[in-house]
Amino acid sequence: MAREFRTVGVVGLGTMGAGIVEVFARNGLHVIAAEIDDDAVARGLSHLDTSTSRAVGRGKLTQEDADALLARITTTTSMADLADADLVVEAVPEHLELKTGVFGELDKVCHPDAVLASNTSSLSITELAVRTGRPGRLVGMHFFNPAPVQRLVELVGTVVTEPGIIDDLKAFATTLDKVPVVIGDRAGFIANALLFGYLNHAARMYEQRYASREDLDAAMRYGCGYPMGPLALLDLIGLDTAYEILETMYAESRNLMHAPVPLLKHMITAGLKGRKSGRGFYTYAGPHSSKVVPDAETPDGTVPDDVAVRDIQRVGVVGTGRMAAGIVEVFAKAGLDVVVRGRSDSKVAAALAELRKALDKGVVRGRLTEDERDAAVARVTGTTRLEDLGDVDLVVEAVVEELDVKRAVFAALDEVCKPGAILTTTTSSLPVVECAVATARPGDVIGMHFFNPAPVMKLVEVVSTVTTSPEVAATALKLCERIDKVPVSCGDRAGFIVNALLFPYLNDAVKMLEAHYATVDDIDAAMTMGCALPMGPFELLDMVGLDEALATERALYAEFRDAGFAPAPLLEHLVTAGRLGRKTGHGFRDYNVR
Numbered sequence: 001m002a003r004e005f006r007t008v009g010v011v012g013l014g015t016m017g018a019g020i021v022e023v024f025a026r027n028g029l030h031v032i033a034a035e036i037d038d039d040a041v042a043r044g045l046s047h048l049d050t051s052t053s054r055a056v057g058r059g060k061l062t063q064e065d066a067d068a069l070l071a072r073i074t075t076t077t078s079m080a081d082l083a084d085a086d087l088v089v090e091a092v093p094e095h096l097e098l099k100t101g102v103f104g105e106l107d108k109v110c111h112p113d114a115v116l117a118s119n120t121s122s123l124s125i126t127e128l129a130v131r132t133g134r135p136g137r138l139v140g141m142h143f144f145n146p147a148p149v150q151r152l153v154e155l156v157g158t159v160v161t162e163p164g165i166i167d168d169l170k171a172f173a174t175t176l177d178k179v180p181v182v183i184g185d186r187a188g189f190i191a192n193a194l195l196f197g198y199l200n201h202a203a204r205m206y207e208q209r210y211a212s213r214e215d216l217d218a219a220m221r222y223g224c225g226y227p228m229g230p231l232a233l234l235d236l237i238g239l240d241t242a243y244e245i246l247e248t249m250y251a252e253s254r255n256l257m258h259a260p261v262p263l264l265k266h267m268i269t270a271g272l273k274g275r276k277s278g279r280g281f282y283t284y285a286g287p288h289s290s291k292v293v294p295d296a297e298t299p300d301g302t303v304p305d306d307v308a309v310r311d312i313q314r315v316g317v318v319g320t321g322r323m324a325a326g327i328v329e330v331f332a333k334a335g336l337d338v339v340v341r342g343r344s345d346s347k348v349a350a351a352l353a354e355l356r357k358a359l360d361k362g363v364v365r366g367r368l369t370e371d372e373r374d375a376a377v378a379r380v381t382g383t384t385r386l387e388d389l390g391d392v393d394l395v396v397e398a399v400v401e402e403l404d405v406k407r408a409v410f411a412a413l414d415e416v417c418k419p420g421a422i423l424t425t426t427t428s429s430l431p432v433v434e435c436a437v438a439t440a441r442p443g444d445v446i447g448m449h450f451f452n453p454a455p456v457m458k459l460v461e462v463v464s465t466v467t468t469s470p471e472v473a474a475t476a477l478k479l480c481e482r483i484d485k486v487p488v489s490c491g492d493r494a495g496f497i498v499n500a501l502l503f504p505y506l507n508d509a510v511k512m513l514e515a516h517y518a519t520v521d522d523i524d525a526a527m528t529m530g531c532a533l534p535m536g537p538f539e540l541l542d543m544v545g546l547d548e549a550l551a552t553e554r555a556l557y558a559e560f561r562d563a564g565f566a567p568a569p570l571l572e573h574l575v576t577a578g579r580l581g582r583k584t585g586h587g588f589r590d591y592n593v594r
């Protein structure tokens, strides 16, 4: 018979513990919550109060239910009070010795049948288990932050876990409306093992001043649809907790991507632990507040007086592919005159027809009026002659992703475009500076990396090379605002911000699958339900195309030479076998091919 968990205990009422208590109490369970002293109990209760009041404010909980929920919680500063619990979840800070001490005490006071669980994000469950007198009944039960919101629970069994316990906990987690995934004991389990390399990488970009904190975060929100940027997420997780997780992961993987960046240590030493201390990468209204307040790093959005922004009214787009067509649509809808240049009359005609079709769709969906559509169409002219771009103020090059072709286009544009015209490329992986030096105006060349589909995706990475002039960068940023995009500034290196952060993470997911640690479905579930990402890594890889992903990963590996970036052999094999994802009907999953 499955064991029942009627009375549950939680040790530690911090960021996670308070959330876990709320999950249990919301589901009608009596919870005994233990903390270190009265002050910590008061802090924990205030977390609970804030969280339940917020739920009431948002109409997700009635005041009556909130009161009943809080009434089901008993707090204590004595472990002895956990004697009656059927299950105790430990959520104290991420230190092996501290957790060992807590479990040692629990082992003494809890009845022999009680199950002990750790909410550790990275420490070895096996190591914790064997230090108690009940190694078979100590498992991992890893909730995600914020616990009342994120549905994933990673259930971690060890080689000595008693049969049945994981199944019972799985059933129990389901009754809490959580989605359990069952895995073995490995640093970072599924979600953190994939998430923390990415977070650390973002912290490194910030440390290297590759991009500002605001731009790093905006890039992942608007380029990938993530609910939060990486630095804001590190602040939410807590920099001290994140540091410990990375330390443990590095100790196991020896992968430099997991070696915590030095800046994290400095910030923790200085007391900048994230939201909990009121300051981390961002500054908050106070400790535990989620409200970001301006500080010395907050950009004021103004262009310095000595930087003259150029006037852009007429733009050129070179290319008639998917990106070019989307960019033409964006410009035309924003009221700019557009000249689109294709290689043949038929390509130009097809691009104009596509534009018309896309705008018609917008009318049908009520996104623009017929007059607006007609005005947008009238603003666009097509040509096969590059000379017709002679009078434009800015050009976006969106031809095939081949350096020689792009260099030739830039050399030709340089010949025909008027002095002062800005030449931009929407390359996603080639060095922008290569395009710049193909011209006699390298100061006027910049990257404007739009995302696919351009009319939908808000982000544009504005990529300055070592030669780009400040005026040109300021003009490109201003233009992005005019066309209703969110621009972020970054330097000219492989992957810019988004792809450099995204693809190593996708690659890590493939490596995890290759190591048979978890299934495609469990990994996707972990990232969507544990980290609230809009798509799991395999769903995304199949959509992007495995060949495209491999090309991007190879470009990143070639530039940074970081062993952790080396493409997973499984990805190479799938590409070799022609399993490229949705477009071929087979990738990590199989699709119905019509």
Ligand SMILES: NC(=O)c1ccc[n+]([C@@H]2O[C@H](COP(=O)([O-])OP(=O)(O)OC[C@H]3O[C@@H](n4cnc5c(N)ncnc54)[C@H](O)[C@@H]3O)[C@@H](O)[C@H]2O)c1
Pocket (backbone or CB within 6 Å): 011, 012, 013, 014, 015, 016, 017, 034, 035, 036, 040, 090, 091, 092, 093, 094, 095, 098, 102, 119, 120, 121, 122, 142, 143, 144, 145, 236, 237, 238, 241, 245, 276
């Ligand atoms: N922060 C996250 O996003 C996150 C997500 C999932 C799991 N985790 C894991 O959850 C655990 C807790 O992390 P957190 O972020 O909640 O930390 P936290 O620092 O916010 O909270 C830890 C709490 O434990 C209390 N505590 C310390 N020693 C204690 C003891 N001996 N007895 C009782 N209480 C004690 C502290 O007073 C504090 O309130 C860690 O193992 C962490 O890795 C964290």
